[in-house]
């Protein structure tokens with residue numbers, strides 16, 4: 001029976017009938033679950049594209065000047081399948097941009113944020129469903145702009161994912177392709193900002209009765225803090241992109257200086273400031289949701305409450321705040337004043353304190369638990385290990401004197417791939433294996449899932465471990481033919497082996513693709529059931545798999561935190577080792593007797 005609080009909530013969020021027209025239901029849908037899946041499809045597709053580009057880069061480093069097998073002649077007909085220097089520029093540029101903005105972000109934030117926020121806080125939909133739809137469609141537009149850039153005369157963008165001026169102005173990279181990609185960054189920024197406003201508002205306004213801030217699952221904390229960062233910092237990137245577009249198309253010179261400028265010109269360093277004021281928070285934007293997901297998944301599969309939940313929440317908040325104060329560590333070599341540099345260095349090292357709290361709490365959570373090694377748990381553990389390496393190597397780079405040597409080497413590339421490619425990508429996979437039954441009503445195959453895990457975990461470790469080593473030995477990043485330099489020639493073997501591992505890593509993703517399609521479209525697939533992992537949060541315990549259009553038949557009344565696992569009391573009353581966040585426990589038979 002509904003309590004007064006629930007009745008109030010239900011009046012505020014009435015059940016709307018599900019639209020019947022196909023295009024309203026699946027295409028221009030305002031249902032957060034459909035939009036979440038749309039982001040998922042769009043993101044996974046581009047992940048494949050971005051991953052394919054990484055393979056081409058690795059091919060070039062293993063076998064420079066040799067035609068790319070199978071697809072070479074198709075992709076680069078003019079050069080007989082060989083990757084040329086200009087093409088190479090566009091490969092690493094679009095690989096980085098696609099992976100960050102058009103693949104991992106839509107999956108980790110677009111798909112999980114949309115799908116999970118209303119379900120985990122007990123709401124019927126987002127606060128602004130229509131804005132949510134616009135967010136997806138503007139995102140799709142940005143993806144199309146990227147695709148269009150490949151069809152331009154001078155080819156797509158080639159100024160690196162950071163799009164540094166003056167390289168990214170007409171002086172460095174003329175042509176429509178680069179312009180379209182900068183426009184795509186702007187449009188995707190618009191999409192993210194709309195999403196962020198929606199996420200922030202939804203969590204503040206639509207939490208079910210009883211869902212206090214300290215009862216929010218960590219996944220929601222991660223997504224919410226990410227949305228806060230997005231709302232604050234994406235506009236900074238947007239303004240940088242806009243000024244850059246003016247420079248390219250309307251003759252302004254915000255970022256052009258020196259010989260190619262008139263009347264004094266502008267300042268390319270300003271671009272770097274604008275980019276990294278956004279760019280550093282961006283790395284936390286991409287990791288906070290993954291941290292949140294890990295916090296929840298590790299608890300469920302250890303059958304233990306998350307260790308020191310408040311500590312983790314505090315640490316996540318601290319990281320969010322500090323992430324705005326460290327961006328200068330990307331610019332130590334721009335000649336900033338040593339005092340400023342030391343300030344940035346200090347904050348950078350300080351951020352490892354809350355990060356360590358997060359990691360230690362994961363360790364304490366699994367410590368002494370009854371671990372279940374299903375695929376989501378394997379991915380969670382793998383993410384933890386790989387992200388750990390990423391975090392530790394970041395300490396080297398945060399130190400000014402070390403960074404002078406390591407800057408722009410493959411050590412940096414190894415470091416950020418351990419955090420982003422390993423941390424965010426594997427974190428996203430953790431979430432996907434975990435929530436897949438909720439999204440599609442079916443469970444992914446465990447055997448294929450485990451194969452996918454081992455290929456990904458070992459592959460990522462070996463590929464990016466190889467990059468760390470090459471970088472430590474001095475190999476610079478972004479080199480078309482690294483072996484032109486005598487001091488790098490000794491690293492030929494290392495580079496080739498790293499490429500072999502990368503090919504294996506890529507091939508291993510096939511296990512996922514097969515699993516995904518087989519499970520979603522295959523016939524005779526088993527239904528997963530409402531709560532296959534015996535989890536506690538609302539999406540598992542207060543509704544069905546997949547949830548109905550209106551999410552909850554009744555808005556749940558939340559009575560406890562998200563980690564009621566292995567409590568002896570619950571065990572005694574229900575015979576289970578967990579209780580849902582809105583579950584009413586049976587009254588104890590002896591309590592009714594009023595005994596002493």
Ligand code: HEM
Nearest residue numbers: 054057092096099100104160161413420421425477478502
């Ligand atoms: C499939 C696994 C991946 C492999 C084998 C791979 C490999 C590479 C390689 C070889 C480079 C060129 C480094 C350089 O020359 O500077 C690179 C650059 C980059 N990658 Fe990846 N990558 C992978 C996945 C990812 C993911 C998932 C992300 C993001 C979430 C990502 C983000 C980037 C970025 C931002 C750059 C820098 C591009 C630039 O220099 O402008 N990569 N990657």
Ligand SMILES: [Cu+2]
Nearest residue numbers: 280327329330
């Ligand atoms: Cu940074």
